[in-house]
Amino acid sequence: MRRFLSSVLAVVVAVLAAEGLLRLAFPKQIFFHCDFTNGVHMPDRDYGFRWRPGYEGIMRHPDGVYAPVPLRLNEYAFRLPVASTNAGPGALRVLLLGGRSMMFCFGFPDRETIAGRMADLAPRPLVVQNATSAGIDLYRNWHLAREQILAFKPDVILVSIYKEDPFFLGEFAPEFTRLPPPPGTPEQLFILWDGMVSGRSPLVHRLGRHHDTSYLLYGLCNLQTRYLDARADVVRWFRRHTARAPAPDRPQGMTAFLRHIAASPVTGGAAVGVVLLPQMNKPPDLYAHLVPLLPEEMPVANLHADLIHELSRYPWVADGHYGREGNERIARALLDHALRLDAARKGRPPAAVPPPAP
Numbered sequence: 001m002r003r004f005l006s007s008v009l010a011v012v013v014a015v016l017a018a019e020g021l022l023r024l025a026f027p028k029q030i031f032f033h034c035d036f037t038n039g040v041h042m043p044d045r046d047y048g049f050r051w052r053p054g055y056e057g058i059m060r061h062p063d064g065v066y067a068p069v070p071l072r073l074n075e076y077a078f079r080l081p082v083a084s085t086n087a088g089p090g091a092l093r094v095l096l097l098g099g100r101s102m103m104f105c106f107g108f109p110d111r112e113t114i115a116g117r118m119a120d121l122a123p124r125p126l127v128v129q130n131a132t133s134a135g136i137d138l139y140r141n142w143h144l145a146r147e148q149i150l151a152f153k154p155d156v157i158l159v160s161i162y163k164e165d166p167f168f169l170g171e172f173a174p175e176f177t178r179l180p181p182p183p184g185t186p187e188q189l190f191i192l193w194d195g196m197v198s199g200r201s202p203l204v205h206r207l208g209r210h211h212d213t214s215y216l217l218y219g220l221c222n223l224q225t226r227y228l229d230a231r232a233d234v235v236r237w238f239r240r241h242t243a244r245a246p247a248p249d250r251p252q253g254m255t256a257f258l259r260h261i262a263a264s265p266v267t268g269g270a271a272v273g274v275v276l277l278p279q280m281n282k283p284p285d286l287y288a289h290l291v292p293l294l295p296e297e298m299p300v301a302n303l304h305a306d307l308i309h310e311l312s313r314y315p316w317v318a319d320g321h322y323g324r325e326g327n328e329r330i331a332r333a334l335l336d337h338a339l340r341l342d343a344a345r346k347g348r349p350p351a352a353v354p355p356p357a358p
Contacts, residue, residue: 099160
């Protein structure tokens with residue numbers, strides 16, 4: 001009996017020690033746990049699920065990164081448009097498409113999002129419509145946003161690419177009208193519990209919203225994700241450092257899909273540019289294999305290559321999402337990209353984005 005009690009005590013001490021070491025080694029920002037009040041998503045026959053038009057509620061990170069923040073979605077289920085203070089009927093109209101939760105800007109009120117900072121920093125009248133849906137890939141995003149694009153009538157569309165968006169587009173070429181299959185698991189329909197909604201794993205749902213109270217428990221809940229991320233990093237490292245390593249799989253259909261967006265009657269002749277979004281802890285050449293496949297006539301802003309060293313000095317939140325400083329810096333780059341696209345469309349020099357305050 002004494003040996004059994006000693007073993008139990010040793011296990012308890014080891015668990016507490018591991019918990020303490022993890023809390024000392026990692027900042028609170030490692031956690032990603034975004035919640036919304038009920039009703040933010042709704043089932044959809046064609047897409048599996050979609051964000052709910054006219055939703056009003058709150059989003060928050062229970063881990064303490066953010067306090068509850070009001071969230072409103074418009075009649076097309078996207079965040080509300082933001083405008084510069086001097087915007088009028090002749091304002092430049094910029095629409096943001098793609099980029100998943102990075103461009104949706106979890107946890108930030110409208111004026112502190114990338115779209116909001118673009119409007120506040122604009123040197124000329126500007127209205128920005130964020131037509132990005134968190135958790136939804138670029139292809140679904142394009143189909144879900146078509147009515148929003150028609151209604152907004154943008155002058156410029158910035159198409160953001162993040163992570164694995166390009167790698168399945170060939171399945172839908174050449175017409176890009178076929179809808180993707182709906183999500184295959186109930187978890188992707190954002191199971192409800194404890195008055196909130198989240199898209200985490202089944203184990204997390206069983207444990208409830210306090211699954212991340214313990215760093216050790218949080219790590220156990222995410223073992224599979226961490227293993228897959230680590231394996232991908234190892235494979236990428238060997239490909240870069242082995243002369244005979246096979247080239248990365250090239251996304252098929254990316255060029256055709258971007259040209260499809262630009263030529264679609266939905267976009268109404270808007271100037272279309274591409275944005276390659278920064279990703280935390282990835283090498284500057286992350287998109288090197290993708291850039292040659294983008295349409296030659298379509299201007300590209302490779303923000304990962306341009307900004308990742310600078311952004312690494314700023315705090316990232318919620319498992320690799322941009323913080324306030326990151327939103328600000330990315331907003332400046334996107335605003336400059338949009339102004340250049342509009343100027344090229346009109347054949348005149350672009351307006352200058354004001355420098356950051358010292």
